[in-house]
Amino acid sequence: MLPFTIQLKPGTPAYEQVVYATKRAIASGQLAAGDAFPSIRALSKELKINPNTAQKVVTQLKSEGLLVVMPGIGTVVAEGASTSRQQAESALQPRLEQLVVEARQMDLDCDTLLHLVQREWQTTISNQKKK
Amino acid sequence: MSDTAEAIKLSGLTKHFRSNKAVDGVDLVVEHGTFHALLGPNGAGKTTLLQTMVKLLHPTSGHGHLLGTPLKKLSHRDFQKIGYISEGQDLPERVAVRTYLDSMRSFYPSWDRDLEAKLIKELDLPTQPAIRNLSRGQRMKVQLISSLAFSPQLILMDEPLGGLDPLMRHEVLAGLLELLSTESPPTVLISSHDVDEIEHVATHISYMAHGKIAYSASVEQMQNECREISLRGDRSKLPDRAIGICEQDGFVRYLDPAFTDDLPAEAESANLSLKEVFHYLARESRAA
Numbered sequence: 001m002l003p004f005t006i007q008l009k010p011g012t013p014a015y016e017q018v019v020y021a022t023k024r025a026i027a028s029g030q031l032a033a034g035d036a037f038p039s040i041r042a043l044s045k046e047l048k049i050n051p052n053t054a055q056k057v058v059t060q061l062k063s064e065g066l067l068v069v070m071p072g073i074g075t076v077v078a079e080g081a082s083t084s085r086q087q088a089e090s091a092l093q094p095r096l097e098q099l100v101v102e103a104r105q106m107d108l109d110c111d112t113l114l115h116l117v118q119r120e121w122q123t124t125i126s127n128q129k130k131k
Numbered sequence: 132m133s134d135t136a137e138a139i140k141l142s143g144l145t146k147h148f149r150s151n152k153a154v155d156g157v158d159l160v161v162e163h164g165t166f167h168a169l170l171g172p173n174g175a176g177k178t179t180l181l182q183t184m185v186k187l188l189h190p191t192s193g194h195g196h197l198l199g200t201p202l203k204k205l206s207h208r209d210f211q212k213i214g215y216i217s218e219g220q221d222l223p224e225r226v227a228v229r230t231y232l233d234s235m236r237s238f239y240p241s242w243d244r245d246l247e248a249k250l251i252k253e254l255d256l257p258t259q260p261a262i263r264n265l266s267r268g269q270r271m272k273v274q275l276i277s278s279l280a281f282s283p284q285l286i287l288m289d290e291p292l293g294g295l296d297p298l299m300r301h302e303v304l305a306g307l308l309e310l311l312s313t314e315s316p317p318t319v320l321i322s323s324h325d326v327d328e329i330e331h332v333a334t335h336i337s338y339m340a341h342g343k344i345a346y347s348a349s350v351e352q353m354q355n356e357c358r359e360i361s362l363r364g365d366r367s368k369l370p371d372r373a374i375g376i377c378e379q380d381g382f383v384r385y386l387d388p389a390f391t392d393d394l395p396a397e398a399e400s401a402n403l404s405l406k407e408v409f410h411y412l413a414r415e416s417r418a419a
Contacts, residue, residue: 008331009404010327010330010404010405010406011354011402011403011404011405011407012354012402013350013351013354013355014330014331040312041312044308044311044312045305045308045309045312047331048301048304048305048308048328048331048332049331049332050166050308050311050331050332050333050334051308051311051312051316052311052334053331
């Protein structure tokens with residue numbers, strides 16, 4: 001069993017989807033520092049992806065400092081894997097802009113958008129805690 | 132290990148049956164260590180192509196190399212490094228699975244008993260019953276194990292998932308992934324209809340229609356470069372490379388196989404799954 005949830009969609013590289021799902025799991029606390037991360041073989045079989053792709057996912061997450069190899073234990077989620085506030089802001093900025101523009105186009109005001117974001121926040125976080 | 136760059140290289144490979152151009156000038160390169168899916172509608176020539184590659188059929192013209200050896204010169208020695216699996220292959224009906232696998236083992240010096248045991252477990256295959264008492268899916272598993280356990284460098288598979296129920300397909304795929312997780316994974320060429328299941332396993336795809344390869348790319352390239360473009364208006368604005376053009380309700384939709392960011396005015400683009408790309412290619416080949 002994988003320690004996070006993901007439903008692979010066709011049409012986008014599996015690699016991107018799994019990297020994103022892992023980041024999401026770390027952000028929500030579903031995966032905490034020190035938690036074991038599945039082996040390449042387990043990732044490949046559980047998700048039905050090519051082992052090369054699974055390898056790429058792990059390499060990418062390691063290079064971003066989200067995973068570390070602990071000798072004798074395996075690959076685990078790194079301490080401080082959750083990003084700094086400034087990094088987080090710059091990573092989110094393009095999508096925030098898109099969200100604001102789209103909300104504006106649909107005649108939503110700022111309060112309504114904030115309310116929607118808040119609701120989404122609550123469902124996402126509480127869903128993940130249950131698991 | 133062969134020192135050539137490609138596991139498979141075909142140039143102008145052709146197989147005609149009288150007037151039927153089943154395989155009609157196929158050029159194909161499959162690099163070592165890749166998982167190449169050969170897709171295409173029934174009657175496209177996939178089975179004939181694979182049979183020509185393993186010398187079950189003699190090519191009408193053209194050339195090919197498997198693991199660096201010309202098709203003509205492939206001998207039983209080469210076939211100890213090449214696995215071939217096809218639907219409905221003849222198996223000895225009265226023999227127990229265990230006995231059959233034991234007899235196959237004697238043919239292959241490179242037979243790996245650990246891998247055999249792993250695959251039997253992974254595929255959940257009973258080894259006591261006689262082969263004639265097995266289901267279709269179980270027969271495919273027997274073939275898979277007997278063609279994978281000798282650790283071939285190259286595996287050619289003709290519709291190994293065809294006609295299997297979802298659970299069996301799942302298990303067969305898991306068996307394949309088991310093999311790909313080994314230290315020096317084999318090169319795989321697999322013909323398949325199950326595009327959804329293969330999308331994240333394959334590293335490369337080729338689409339075959341009317342005996343020819345119409346499209347060939349890495350999956351990453353396909354995911355990055357294939358876009359469905361839809362725009363209002365007429366066909367005059369379309370690029371030459373537009374594939375599978377269809378018009379509906381004043382909109383034109385097509386597949387752009389080499390999308391950059393140069394969208395025509397007022398057009399929208401969308402990502403496509405392998406299945407959707409497959410549908411566009413099929414529409415194009417029907418129109419041709």
